[in-house]
Amino acid sequence: xxxxxxxxxxxxxxxxxxxxxxxxxxxxxxxxxxxxxxxxxxxxxxxxxxxxxxxxxxxxxxxxxxxxxxxxxxxxxxxxxxxxxxxxxxxxxxxxxxxxxxxxxxxxxxxxxxx
Amino acid sequence: xxxxxxxxxxxxxxxxxxxxxxxxxxxxxxxxxxxxxxxxxxxxxxxxxxxxxxxxxxxxxxxxxxxxxxxxxxxxxxxxxxxxxxxxxxxxxxxxxxxxxxxxxxx
Numbered sequence: 001x002x003x004x005x006x007x008x009x010x011x012x013x014x015x016x017x018x019x020x021x022x023x024x025x026x027x028x029x030x031x032x033x034x035x036x037x038x039x040x041x042x043x044x045x046x047x048x049x050x051x052x053x054x055x056x057x058x059x060x061x062x063x064x065x066x067x068x069x070x071x072x073x074x075x076x077x078x079x080x081x082x083x084x085x086x087x088x089x090x091x092x093x094x095x096x097x098x099x100x101x102x103x104x105x106x107x108x109x110x111x112x113x114x115x
Numbered sequence: 116x117x118x119x120x121x122x123x124x125x126x127x128x129x130x131x132x133x134x135x136x137x138x139x140x141x142x143x144x145x146x147x148x149x150x151x152x153x154x155x156x157x158x159x160x161x162x163x164x165x166x167x168x169x170x171x172x173x174x175x176x177x178x179x180x181x182x183x184x185x186x187x188x189x190x191x192x193x194x195x196x197x198x199x200x201x202x203x204x205x206x207x208x209x210x211x212x213x214x215x216x217x218x219x220x221x222x
Contacts, residue, residue: 033209033210040214040215041214042202042212042213042214042215043158043202043210043212044212045209045210045211048208048209055208057209088155090157090158092210103148103160103163104148104160104210105160106150106157106158106159107157108156108157109156109157111155
């Protein structure tokens with residue numbers, strides 16, 4: 001089945017130690033997103049890629065970076081995780097057609113714990 | 116900017132009907148999504164409205180009025196497994212989510 005896969009599902013890191021979260025998709029969608037969701041809050045968009053074009057949200061901290069080496073894969077790098085970065089990180093994909101963004105499909109998420 | 120409002124919590128009895136309202140004021144609009152999210156899991160798609168009116172999908176229906184900036188999700192014949200958070204999201208180039216409505220279904 002076509003899907004969005006995130007690894008790992010649970011990640012524990014130490015304060016200040018860089019961490020990378022990965023997302024892959026078999027949907028061949030041209031748009032990939034990274035969201036941060038803290039407990040009892042709405043998902044918050046960090047950035048998205050349309051093909052290889054990177055689009056950063058204005059309020060995304062510099063501590064967060066992303067890479068998309070090809071259509072199928074997208075990575076979220078947190079350079080120096082702080083305690084406030086503990087959250088669920090959601091990857092999603094979508095298709096841009098005729099200038100319109102369509103339904104987003106979410107991966108299962110990676111829950112990040114910062115010690 | 117984006118402003119999306121929905122109630123924080125709702126409680127209903129198994130077999131009953133619950134309506135979750137969502138109002139929005141957004142700079143762009145290309146449709147409104149409803150997602151269901153169980154605790155600790157990713158959101159899953161429930162419905163999508165781009166034109167005014169009612170969309171029905173089994174026990175779930177969603178309504179949109181673009182002129183009023185208003186949508187609702189109607190859950191019928193509630194089951195215990197429907198206990199979850201329901202997220203209203205406005206689609207522009209990104210999804211702008213409301214904070215979610217936690218629905219608790221009681222026996």
